[in-house]
Amino acid sequence: MKFRAYVPSNITGFFEVVEDKDPLRMGSRGCGLALEKGVNTEVSFADEFIVEMNGVREEAPTTASVLRRLAKKPVLVQSNFDVPIGCGFGASGAGALSTAIALDEMFVLVMSARELVTVAHLAEVENRTGLGSVMSMYHGGLVVRKEPGIFGLEDVIKIPCKDIEISWVSIGKISTKSVLEDKKIKKKINAAGRKAMKDFLRDPTFENFMQVSRRFAYETELMSGKVKDAIEAVEAQGGFASMAMLGDTVFSFGGGEALAEFGKVGKSKIWNRGMR
16 A cells, blocks of 8 residues: 655745754745645555665665654655756755655654654754755745744745746756855855845745845855856846756746756746645
């Protein structure tokens, strides 16, 4: 018997890292949008613990952390991703959260949504693979996280947003863990992130999210040369573009055809309904 769950992916436009000894309070403030293309996870009973991602057996430390907390006996976890892994779509968080939801059904744990999100958040923080994307995945749509950690689940602003189509091209991967452990980079991120939050809240619209995210990407100096070129190409076509945090990925609204010269273009509508 298989138990299934779906979680949307998430693109963070800007953020501020908030460290805390309490992992429940550690996380980020920022803003991101959920995409319909995400992860579908199936769990079934097995003779040993196995995690497969797109059909390939992986160590998947973030999902493994969820298994240690919730699985009562060995299971096979099969997660199929509609977005690139390690490229700024919150794939590790989506995999962890969808696994938690499916395990809740499998073992009749009767956990609340808040408890499931907490398990996924702790797994991300422990493995330094993310700081707040699961909060946006829970809500869906364009979400401002005003507080870090699990408290960011309730203290949010959800911006009314139509099912707008987003285009992207992934040029490469960025290790979230390596960025979060670099003090100099983190200092730049936090200074730019605090400014971005103020600028966005003055005009909390989708268009301003794109503009503020672009400024954040430039101010943090996280962009590669190809990412800058792709952003400029989209803007030359009259669109909006920025870098997905944290990944060597450009996402855009309008002007998406300009991305084709930089790689395979993906597309997805914004998903406003959260996890299921």
